[in-house]
Amino acid sequence: MFDQPESFLTADGRTIGGVMMEMKNITLRFGGVVAIQDISFDIREGEIRAIIGPNGAGKSSMLNVISGFYNPQEGEVWYKGELRPSMKPFEVARQGIARTFQNIALFEGMSVLDNVMTGRLNHMKAGILGQALWYGSAQREETKNREVVERVIDFLEIQDIRKTPVSRLPYGLKKRVELARALAADPKLLLLDEPMAGMNVEEKEDMSRFILDVNDEFGTTIALIEHDMSVVMDISDRVVVMDYGKKIGDGTPKDVRSNQAVIDAYLGVAHD
Amino acid sequence: MTATATASADLISMPELLARNVLKFGAKAAYREKEFGIWQSWTWSEAAEQIEALALGLLKLGAAKGDHIAIAGRNRPYLYWTMLAAQSIGAVPVPIYQDSVGEELAYVLDHCNARFLVAGDQEQVDKVLDIKDDLKSLQQIIYLDARGMRKYDHSKLSQFHKLQDAGRAAKSELGDELAERKVNLTYDDTCVILYTSGTTGRPKGVVLSNRNVIETSKSSSQFDDLVSDEEVVAYLPMAWVGDYIFSVGQALWTGFCVNCPESPETMMTDLREIGPTYYFAPPRVFENQLTDVMIRMEDAGHFKKWMFHKSMALAKKVGPKLLNGNPVSTVDRVKYWLGDKFIYGPLKNTLGLSKVRIGYTAGEAIGPELFDFYRSLGINLKQLYGQTEATVYITMQPDGEVLADTVGVPAPGVEVRVGDNGEIYYRSPGVFVEYFNNPESTASTKDKDGWVATGDAGFFEENNGHLRIIDRAKDVGKIKDGRMFAPKYVENKLKFFPNILEAVVFGNDREFCTAFINIDLNAVGNWAERNNIAYGGYQELSQHPKVLEMIKSHVEETNLSVAEDSMLSGCQVQRFLVLHKELDADDGELTRTRKVRRRIVEEKFSDLIEGLYDGSERVATTTEVTYEDGRKGSISATLEMRDAATVATQRIAAE
Numbered sequence: 001m002f003d004q005p006e007s008f009l010t011a012d013g014r015t016i017g018g019v020m021m022e023m024k025n026i027t028l029r030f031g032g033v034v035a036i037q038d039i040s041f042d043i044r045e046g047e048i049r050a051i052i053g054p055n056g057a058g059k060s061s062m063l064n065v066i067s068g069f070y071n072p073q074e075g076e077v078w079y080k081g082e083l084r085p086s087m088k089p090f091e092v093a094r095q096g097i098a099r100t101f102q103n104i105a106l107f108e109g110m111s112v113l114d115n116v117m118t119g120r121l122n123h124m125k126a127g128i129l130g131q132a133l134w135y136g137s138a139q140r141e142e143t144k145n146r147e148v149v150e151r152v153i154d155f156l157e158i159q160d161i162r163k164t165p166v167s168r169l170p171y172g173l174k175k176r177v178e179l180a181r182a183l184a185a186d187p188k189l190l191l192l193d194e195p196m197a198g199m200n201v202e203e204k205e206d207m208s209r210f211i212l213d214v215n216d217e218f219g220t221t222i223a224l225i226e227h228d229m230s231v232v233m234d235i236s237d238r239v240v241v242m243d244y245g246k247k248i249g250d251g252t253p254k255d256v257r258s259n260q261a262v263i264d265a266y267l268g269v270a271h272d
Numbered sequence: 273m274t275a276t277a278t279a280s281a282d283l284i285s286m287p288e289l290l291a292r293n294v295l296k297f298g299a300k301a302a303y304r305e306k307e308f309g310i311w312q313s314w315t316w317s318e319a320a321e322q323i324e325a326l327a328l329g330l331l332k333l334g335a336a337k338g339d340h341i342a343i344a345g346r347n348r349p350y351l352y353w354t355m356l357a358a359q360s361i362g363a364v365p366v367p368i369y370q371d372s373v374g375e376e377l378a379y380v381l382d383h384c385n386a387r388f389l390v391a392g393d394q395e396q397v398d399k400v401l402d403i404k405d406d407l408k409s410l411q412q413i414i415y416l417d418a419r420g421m422r423k424y425d426h427s428k429l430s431q432f433h434k435l436q437d438a439g440r441a442a443k444s445e446l447g448d449e450l451a452e453r454k455v456n457l458t459y460d461d462t463c464v465i466l467y468t469s470g471t472t473g474r475p476k477g478v479v480l481s482n483r484n485v486i487e488t489s490k491s492s493s494q495f496d497d498l499v500s501d502e503e504v505v506a507y508l509p510m511a512w513v514g515d516y517i518f519s520v521g522q523a524l525w526t527g528f529c530v531n532c533p534e535s536p537e538t539m540m541t542d543l544r545e546i547g548p549t550y551y552f553a554p555p556r557v558f559e560n561q562l563t564d565v566m567i568r569m570e571d572a573g574h575f576k577k578w579m580f581h582k583s584m585a586l587a588k589k590v591g592p593k594l595l596n597g598n599p600v601s602t603v604d605r606v607k608y609w610l611g612d613k614f615i616y617g618p619l620k621n622t623l624g625l626s627k628v629r630i631g632y633t634a635g636e637a638i639g640p641e642l643f644d645f646y647r648s649l650g651i652n653l654k655q656l657y658g659q660t661e662a663t664v665y666i667t668m669q670p671d672g673e674v675l676a677d678t679v680g681v682p683a684p685g686v687e688v689r690v691g692d693n694g695e696i697y698y699r700s701p702g703v704f705v706e707y708f709n710n711p712e713s714t715a716s717t718k719d720k721d722g723w724v725a726t727g728d729a730g731f732f733e734e735n736n737g738h739l740r741i742i743d744r745a746k747d748v749g750k751i752k753d754g755r756m757f758a759p760k761y762v763e764n765k766l767k768f769f770p771n772i773l774e775a776v777v778f779g780n781d782r783e784f785c786t787a788f789i790n791i792d793l794n795a796v797g798n799w800a801e802r803n804n805i806a807y808g809g810y811q812e813l814s815q816h817p818k819v820l821e822m823i824k825s826h827v828e829e830t831n832l833s834v835a836e837d838s839m840l841s842g843c844q845v846q847r848f849l850v851l852h853k854e855l856d857a858d859d860g861e862l863t864r865t866r867k868v869r870r871r872i873v874e875e876k877f878s879d880l881i882e883g884l885y886d887g888s889e890r891v892a893t894t895t896e897v898t899y900e901d902g903r904k905g906s907i908s909a910t911l912e913m914r915d916a917a918t919v920a921t922q923r924i925a926a927e
Contacts, residue, residue, distance in 0.1 A: 150308035155419070160537035162309065209420075216422050 017045030019078075020189060020221055021066065026075035028061055035061040036072065037245040043189070048215050049223045050232045053242035054265055059225040060102060062242065063193055066223065067099050068092030094122055096188035100178040102197060102225075108167040112158060112177050113149065115166055119184030120145040152183045155217070156210060172203035176210070183214065190214070192224035196231055204228065208235050229266070233257065241265065285457035285482050286359045289524040294320045297500055297527045303349035306534035306542055314349060316527070322350075322436065324450070326357035329439030331446045333388070333412055333430070337362035337453060340384045340465065344368040344377065344399075345392020347506040347515070347532045350416055350432060354390045355520060359463065362453045366465045366477070367511040369864040370396065371857070373902055376475070376864075378403040380467050384477055384708060385409040390432070393417040397429070404428075459483045465708055466513050468660045469863035477708030478513070478660045487701040488663040489521035491684040495668065496630050502528035502550040503627075507539050512865060513660040514634070518552055521663075543624030551628045554635040555764075556866055558642060558653075561623055563770040567798045583615040584648070591616075591648030597672050616649045625651050632656050632668075635865060637741060637760055639768040640676035647674065655679045657741060661717065661724055662686070663702030667739045678738035688739065694729040695745045747870060749780035755842030757785070759870070762834055762843045769826045770795040774855050774862075776873050777845060778881055786884040787848040788877065789823055790855055796822075811852045811909055820914055823850055827916040835919035844918040847884045849891075851877075852909035858898045883913055 021043040028036040036058045043049045051059050064070040065077065071086045078084065079095065098119070106115050123145060124131075130138035153159055156176055161169060166177060175195060182190055195211065196204045212235055214220050226232045232239060233253040241249035241256055243265040249256045256262055283289055293302070293316045302316040314322065335341070341358040343365055345351050355365040366384050368377060370392065377399050381389065387409055391397045397415050401424075404410065415421065416432045439446075463482045467475040492498075506519040519530045528550070533542035540561075569580050590608045593600050600608075620626045631646070631653040638655065646653045656668035657679035666688060669680030682688045686700035699722045706714040718724045729745040732738065742748055743758040751757050759777040766775040766787065773792040779785030791814050800807055800816070807813040831844040855861040860872050874881065876895070883891035894908040 147308065150310075154308055157535065159309070159534045160541070213420050217419060 019043070020045045020080060022078040023062075023065070024076040024078065026062075026065060026072045026077070028058075028065060028070055028072045034245050036065070038075075039242070039245075039247045040075075041240050041247065041250055043221060043223055044238075046215070046219055046221055047237040048211065048235055049221075050236035050239045051223065051225045051242060052227075052229065052232050052239060056244075057242040057265075058245040059242055060193060063099070063191055063223070063225055066189075067097060067191055090122075093185065096186075097191065098182040098185040098187035098189075099191035100175070100182050100193055100195060102193040104171075104174045104178055106166045106174060106178060106181070109165060111163050111165055112169070112180075113153070113162050115177055116149045116152060116180045116184050117145065119152075119181040120149060122185060123148075148186065149184050152180050155183070155213070156180050172199050172206075175199070175203075175207065179207075179210065179214075183218075183220075187220060189221045189223065192222065192226075194225055194227060196226060196228055204231055211235055283486065284459040285454070285461070286356055286463060286485070286520070286524060287454045287457065289486070290316075290320055290323065290356055293524065293527045300500065300527070301529045302523075302527075303352065303530050303532070304546075305349050305532040306538070306545075309534075311531075311545070319349070319353060323353045323356045323360065324443075325436040325439040326353055326432075327360040327439065327450055328442055328446050329435035329437075330357060330361055330363070330388070331449060332438050332442050333435070335361055335363050335388060337456075339363040339388065340366050340386045342366045342368055342381055342384065342386040342389045343510065344370050344372075344389065344396045345416065345510070346370055346536065347508075347510055347519070348392065348416065349530070349532055351390065351392065351510060352506075352520060352530065355464070359457070360454055361450065362457060362461070364462045364465055366467070367509075367516070368467065369469070369509050369511045371509075371864065372399075373858060373898070373900075374399045374402050375902075378406060380475060380477075381407050381410060384465060384467075387411050388414060390414045391416070394420040397421060397424075457482065459486075460705075462705070464516060466511060466516060466660050469865050469867075476710055476713055479705040479708050480513075480663055481705050484663045484702050484704065485517070485521045486525070487685070488665060489517060489525040491701075492517070492665055492668075493522050493526050495670075495684055496550075498522060498526045498528065498550060498630075500527035502526065502629075503531060503546055503548045504528060504550050504552075505531045505533065505539075505543050505546055505548045507533050507536070507543075508552070508554070509864065513658075513664055514552060517664045518550075540624065544621070545624075547624060547627040549627050549629045551625065551631045553631070553633055554865070555633055555638040555642065556636070558633060558638070558646060559767065562642060562645060563792060563795050565619065565623070566770045567795055570798070570802065580615060583611040584645075586611055587616060587648035588644060591650055592644055592674075595647055595650065595652060595672075596674060612650065620649055620651065625649075628652065630654065634658060634664075634679075636867060637764050638676075639764040641765075641768045643676040647676075656683070657739065658683075659726060661704045662698060662700060663704070665700070665702060666696075666698045666726070669738075673736070673738070675736075675738060678733055678736075678740045680738055682739075689723075690731055691725075693745070694731065694742070694748070696726045696728050696730050696739070696741075697723045698726065699723045747780075751779050751785065751842045752781065752783050753842065756839055757843060758840055759785075759843070761837075761840055762787070762830065762845065763868075765830045765833055766826065766845075769829075771799065771822060772826060774868065776855075776868055776870065777843065778874070778884070779843065782885065784846040785843050786881070787827065787845045788873070788880070789827075789848055789850045791819065791823070791850060793854070810854070811907065814850045814852055815909070815912055817912075820850060820912055823848070824914050824916055831916060831918050841919075845916055846918055847913055847915055849880060849884060849911050849913050851880075852893075852911060853895060853897060853907060856897070858900060859896070880911060883911075888913055 019042045024040050026036055026039045051062055053059050065072050068087045068089050076083055124141055126138035126141050130136050196207050208231055215222050239253055239256045241262045248261040249259040298317040299315050301313045302319045304311050304313040341363050343351050343354050358365040368380050389400055391413055397413055412428055414430050414432055414435055418431055460481050460483055463480050463485045465477045465479050467477050504518055508515045523530050531546045533539045586607055590600055590604045628651050631651055634656045654669040654674050658664040658666045665683035666686055667680045668683045686698055688698045690696055703722055703724055727745050728741050729748050730739055730741040733740055743760040747759055749757045757779045762777045763775040766772050771792055772789055774790035776788040777785055793810055827845050827848050834844050835841045857864050879893055880891055890910050890912050892910045894906050896906045898904050
């Protein structure tokens with residue numbers, strides 16, 4: 001019986017804990033272009049951490065460094081108190097880091113349910129034969145994974161599109177499905193790349209609520225990149241501000257808002 | 273049947289009915305709810321245990337006999353159990369419309385002095401927390417879905433399941449008290465208080481006794497031979513008397529199973545999965561379903577379209593006759609049988625209505641065309657006429673005597689008479705006790721002999737004794753030339769067009785009739801897409817010349833049909849406009865059960881009505897709107913007024 005939703009919720013209340021991930025003096029170059037220049041910051045357990053900045057500031061590159069997609073030329077990434085060696089993205093995913101993409105990366109021809117199920121891949125241990133024959137542990141495993149997925153579907157209120165192919169969904173819902181897939185992986189750290197890009201006000205409000213609820217209910221640490229300043233200021237605990245690959249501010253939304261360098265970056269001043 | 277009938281003498285409260293069902297149907301499914309993609313179910317025994325745990329929990333919180341326990345949320349087994357738990361401890365459940373805005377909720381909570389509120393989720397809790405300080409009597413909010421409320425101050429909040437656990441733990445201590453409270457219930461104790469949405473003024477709390485509910489459930493179940501194997505889908509607001517009788521009263525009386533959908537959006541899928549045998553829906557739901565079918569048929573290929581229209585024409589001719597047992601030629605029978613195999617059967621299945629043995633519609637008059645559409649598919653859809661004050665039933669249609677334009681014969685045990693002014697009065701065992709804390713309204717509605725005024729005008733058809741409702745008594749009027757004006761009659765005809773969601777007709781004391789039209793965004797949007805009409809939103813679409821042209825053709829078609837009724841031919845619509853916003857309950861233009869509040873619409877859009885009558889081509893207007901979260905805004909638009917052709921008829925005065 002699944003009539004007790006609380007059993008799925010692990011964290012009690014919202015407590016921001018110690019350092020979960022630390023970026024030390026990261027520099028990332030593409031040939032001669034310096035995308036990230038000597039940046040350091042940390043992400044604490046249970047917080048919502050935002051990375052903001054104007055176009056081309058290097059936000060997405062930063063997220064790709066965190067997710068292990070890019071390996072920086074200089075600097076160190078510390079995760080849960082250990083220095084992380086250079087890793088393939090799937091190895092990073094196994095460490096409990098899940099992400100969504102700026103340009104939605106779902107399997108368009110598959111149903112919402114199947115898409116979200118792919119988020120459970122790292123939790124499937126049964127062999128190919130068992131999977132193919134739908135036998136033994138494969139069957140038990142799928143039932144268990146399906147249950148987790150259904151809880152996520154319930155949480156994000158997408159029951160009505162469970163069986164709908166993703167290609168038929170509007171943009172805002174696709175974003176939500178992507179979040180669902182990332183959540184299904186049961187991540188410790190969730191990376192959101194512009195979760196509200198291209199959304200209308202109502203969709204943004206919904207998405208903000210879901211992000212806050214995820215953080216609140218599952219205690220998931222969230223790092224997000226966002227363009228929309230007002231949203232970021234409303235939902236995040238701490239903000240890193242980047243401009244031209246450099247860190248120009250770091251602190252609570254209130255600190256950041258009154259930071260002169262940040263104001264200049266957003267309103268625009270002449271760069272020499 | 274006889275077994276239940278004889279037992280009825282001692283069954284005088286809802287908890288007693290529940291106990292009877294546990295004995296009789298203990299292992300049979302009583303409640304189901306789809307959650308996490310699976311139908312979860314509870315037998316009568318399991319449900320009784322859940323209800324007992326909650327009742328003990330409420331005792332633990334200090335709930336006293338006669339306390340009012342408000343309930344706000346979507347249809348879920350847990351909330352139905354709350355009603356029964358409240359009744360078990362001698363308290364009174366007061367279900368509230370879940371989409372009420374904070375102010376409406378506050379009014380009801382305050383008016384009934386609710387001590388406890390059982391809320392479905394954060395949305396409902398938030399509404400109450402905003403106004404909590406004004407509510408002196410409210411002591412504790414019990415919530416079901418904990419999500420989003422982790423950071424709330426929990427001194428006045430308890431979680432539903434935790435309260436049940438506390439109740440279970442206190443069973444040895446409070447079990448006797450609970451048993452005693454159950455034994456002390458009488459047939460005339462209050463069973464439930466239901467706030468009517470009311471097309472005018474503040475909502476009124478209709479007090480229904482155990483006698484009202486049990487007598488009505490019993491006689492109506494017998495009328496349609498309801499049995500314990502029925503399946504119903506509970507999706508209509510829990511605060512509405514119909515849902516209370518279908519999903520609680522009759523369910524307890526006959527022991528059938530109540531199924532709750534996963535979410536409002538999945539309702540249609542869930543309906544298909546359950547395949548109810550006993551189904552109730554207001555005309556609006558049937559309308560929406562038909563609109564969906566029509567939209568999808570428009571998108572279908574030529575062959576399918578041809579098949580569909582050909583079969584539906586046959587169904588229209590033969591289907592209702594077959595259902596009513598009238599003679600039909602053998603050739604037509606064979607054709608209909610084929611149609612059923614290829615079209616009607618699959619269509620019914622898509623609609624989730626394959627297994628419906630008895631379907632009812634009420635709440636508003638249903639357009640005859642709409643009604644016949646479902647009947648022609650072989651769905652035994654019937655009409656009933658009732659109101660909260662009657663515990664639903666005033667008249668209902670017996671099998672085989674179903675007509676589109678009447679509402680049937682008086683229900684068992686109900687006496688009906690028509691007053692001199694045409695208003696309908698009734699008296700029955702279901703007649704409500706009183707309006708809560710409102711003796712004046714009680715006195716003006718119910719006379720000392722127990723006759724209740726319905727506020728509706730109508731008459732009994734001479735040939736078959738069926739009641740025919742014309743309109744709200746106060747809405748029926750006269751056009752300047754003396755002909756009868758009955759707006760609802762025309763509005764219902766207009767609303768049968770899938771493109772028209774809502775219509776409001778004016779004309780009382782005027783030279784001629786005019787109408788406001790609301791387009792159906794789904795249907796018209798789909799039509800626009802197919803015809804390459806670009807639009808930026810509801811407002812732009814509503815004023816598009818091609819849309820106006822299309823609506824005009826609908827209005828003219830309606831006029832043709834209205835002209836056929838000699839008594840009401842004066843109600844043809846000469847001018848109309850398409851409104852720039854959907855009429856909305858949040859703006860007070862509709863009731864929570866989505867009936868038009870005519871006076872408010874008239875007041876709010878008086879400039880537009882003026883425009884319709886003074887011959888203006890277009891009128892600029894600004895309208896205040898309320899968003900779902902209670903914020904206010906305004907929208908401005910310039911609306912086009914259009915003329916529609918009418919049919920000249922012989923003038924017959926209403927006298």
